[in-house]
Amino acid sequence: MIHARGLARSFRTRRGTVDAVSGVDIDVSPGELVGFLGPNGAGKSTTLRMLTTLIDPTAGTATVAGHDLLTEPVAVRRKIGYVGQNGGAGPDCRVGEELVLQGRLYGLSAADAARRAAELIHDLDLTGLDTRVVSTLSGGQRRRLDIAMGLMHLPTLLFLDEPSTGLDPQSRANLWGHIRGLHAEHGTTLFLTTHYLDEADALCDRILVIDQGRIVAEGTPDALKRRVSGDLVLVGTTDPARTAQLVERLGTELTVDGPSVRFRVDDGAAVLPGLLRELDAAGITMTSAEVRRPSLDDVFLTLTGRSLREDAPAAPEPVEARP
């Protein structure tokens, strides 16, 4: 669905040239839900704007939805939907009219546009809002309208630029539900940018991590987490000093903190039963046990030497768990 090779974009500014994107390769298969994760200024929006034909690359090639980005930009635009950070709906327009107009702009007949608008109003939980003026919608409703507009012409590929930025936790969770629903029900290929780790983790089948214009990692959320050196195991026992001696050969980064012993191993769940038996044999009681899988933030830290959270705005909390 997307095949990009060496895609790059630089901008000339008064202070010199900014290499916003420095040659990225991207492959997205039909039906995937791919997240493009990176801190502020990493190059996410610039990449998205190139892939959606809004700006030309300075180097590289790409096919998007089966068409060449450089030689067939109009065909690309017909096949894709794009929901930018600021949305496309005019503040003074009415929800239903705006959707129908969008459909008409993409060549749908008046009847087809009205039918499609009604479907999307239902699918994106905008029922009862079709005569409302856009500026009176809540942030979550507005974002869902933006997505509906991006879907009016039945694109096979939808680009979403930071879909949940600015939304409260409830609206975010609700929007994620809708995005998952669209993906599951219609098989729409989705490519979204985010600087929220929890969003990438909760929504995406696969994540590309971009930093300073380059893709620094790629994989499923779980596979990326496995790239960090193993699970963190925390066990509480009645004799932490002797416990530490027993676990010394099991893992690395061993620390004792009060009754708790922490260490890192490849597979925390696999070592716990054996450890429990050894502690039992030594007359030591295990009072608690916890295995912590690495977070995507740990991945980013391992890859770049700095925390993603240092750059990214804090995500609203709390958020729903992945179903």
Ligand SMILES: Nc1ncnc2c1ncn2[C@@H]1O[C@H](COP(=O)(O)OP(=O)(O)OP(=O)(O)O)[C@@H](O)[C@H]1O
């Ligand atoms: N039109 C432009 N002129 C000059 N520099 C630009 C322009 N657009 C983007 N840049 C620069 O390119 C780099 C990448 O910007 P981009 O907007 O792609 O990052 P991003 O990952 O989307 O960030 P954010 O999460 O803040 O939206 C930044 O250093 C930015 O300042």
